[in-house]
Amino acid sequence: MDDQISSKITNYTLDGLTALKTIYLADNKISKIETGAFHSLTNIQDLWLSDNKLSTLDPGVLDTKFMPRLSSVFMDFNPWICDCHLKWLREKMDNATYTIMYPHIIVCSGPPKVAGKAWDVLKPDDFVCENWLYQLKNLQLYGNQLNENSIEKSTLNISTIETLDLSSNLFTSIPRELPPNLLRLTIFYNSITSLKANDFVNATSIIYLYVNDNHISFIEEHAFDPLSSVIEISLSGNKLLDGSISRSIFMKNIKLTHLDLSINMLRTLPDMSYFPSSLTMLSILGNNITVIPLNAFKRLKNLTHLLLWEGAYTKLEDNAFNGLDNLYELDIADDNVSIITNMTFNGLDSLRTLWLSGNNISKIQNGTFNSLKNLKIFWLDFNKLVSLEPGVLDTQFLPHLVAVSITGNPWMCDCHLKWLREILDKGPFRIPDPHLVTCDGPAKLAGKAWDDIKPSDFVCK
Template identity: 25%
Template sequence: MNCWILFIFTTLAECLTIKRAAHSCPELCSCSFSTLGAEVECSQESLRHFSVDGLTSNTTRLSILSTNLSSITAHHLSAVPLLKSLQLYHTNLTSLPADLLKDVPHLNSLDLTGNRLLHLPPNVFNHYTLRSLVLKNNLIEEADAEWFSDNSSLTWLDLSGNLLSGISTTLLHKLPNLENLDLSDNYLQDLQPDVLTNLHQLESLNLAGNKLISLKSNTFIHNLKLSQLFLQENRLQELHATLLKGLHHLELLLLNQNQLQNLPQGLLDEKKSSFRVILTGNPWVCDDKIEYLWKWLTAHPQNVFFLEGVTCAGPGALKQQPVFSLSDTDGLSWVKN
């Protein structure tokens, strides 16, 4: 009988130890636990060196936010082999080891927003399960094709808020599964003719906040699934009439804050009823060349956000007048009430 009692107490003690270990949490972090695994968040500014002590092996989400972490290694991540999401947000990372992800075979989301990353080693994102990669607000001057393997599984890539002056065709040809590409708030001045040709699955493209002056007529000819296109806050002076040809799924187009004076005949034709566009902040010249835009606005007012903000920059007598409100009394012969 005593043996059985000893056995029961020993078993209970072992179970309690296992349970405590399963629910342990690293210092300076908070943890939540469920049957699906643990989620760990570390957001203390005093965190400078990450410790795996207390990190449970069934952790599926690890977030290190607004700390003074200076480095993270593959050894750290080897303690969490079931990790699916890793967020290293606003830390002080300046580099990453090439083998960082080698021991997290289930990782599908990596967010490195707000660090000081400049140069990254080859193959650092050569990880077949990775679907989402965010490199927003770093110091990256060149996105290197060598970061990725051929036919990467990546569907979401965010390179916004960096120092990119160009984007290579070789890089994007390695990412044929991309559905969302964000290159906003960089220094892009033009796009190579074939840079987007391999992105047949692309649904959202953000080029806002760059220095684009023009786009070639066939820029989006291979991106027929595009539903969102962000071109605002560039320096676009004119658009080709066929720029949006074939984009039958396009639902949102932002052209605000550019240098457009008119739109070419047919640019916005054949768009679906759910299509929406923003056109404010352009110096629209209300002469004979504005006819197409005027006709489209008067026929599709429900498709335009901030319709009354689409105003004439000239001639002088028409300055600040909403384009859709032009009439034959304004001296435009093609306007009929």
């Protein structure tokens, strides 16, 4: 009887088979057998239950009062949970009137202490019940229909849980019932509209908080105060507006290193006067902010990565980045910046990578980047640059420069740009993808890639 019968054998499935001596139920998907399922098989001798989905059996299933002739039971290759509920069956292996066949290939799937062990090396006393939940560290509850009323009091009062994922549910606020020692809370794709001052009072141990892709438009003044150990907070993909973030909102989060405010509805840069100086990564990409004002980030002296790309920035005020002495990466790609000056990037002594791709920059003054003495990688591609003077990329001031990307600009390939084409051949820095760097003029060179023309082709007439 191996033709994939139902996953359940009920008390009536085998009714009327009183003369049956052997029944072969192996190679099916049986996961449950009701207590009286075999009680009508009064003459049964051999019972095959091998290779199914059985994890436990009720003692009444093999009651010899109803099956007095039972001689052999085959039950190998099932995912047995060898706990106290199955102890009776292991005891039968030692003293029953019937034989449990091939105990060396009857293997436990759980609990963890006995998982993978065969029944012939285990004793009945090894079949014990423990609360598995108290070994639980990572709980994934995403993609359900949970809301604030779905989690009963103390349900998650499990001290071992460190990671909880409640994404893609129906929460409209942070649930009150959270594990007491929670380290990471992920609650993407819900309908949370605000964060309140008491939202995290029962989860003060959180280190990583991800509340991305909700509908948050307001955060109460002291919402994050209980999270004194938090390292990373992500609020990206919400509806934060100007005024949604008070300047003291993160004041108590003195260990905060990563803050993500990207893809919201901000039009002005938040006042960062009281943002924690511990921040090393700040992302404000994908907002509607147009101006980076003077000394905007001055307090954030430990910042190493600042991400401002895909925004609406049109103006970078002089000394906008002053005070960012440890910044390694500045990304202002795919914005609307058209003007940069000799004072735009003051204070960025440690900068290694600068992204200015995809803006509207048409002219760069000599000396604009002279303060970036540690710059290595520079992205100037997809702007409106027609020409550059040699002093813009003077390696006397940029001694560590390794690569400058300049593709996607309308270059006028005449004698004024010859010096840059020579660098393609001789260095001292690399120009990547020369086959994608093309001339917009003069007419003789229009449309030609730089790897197909020589420095001597760059002439003025």
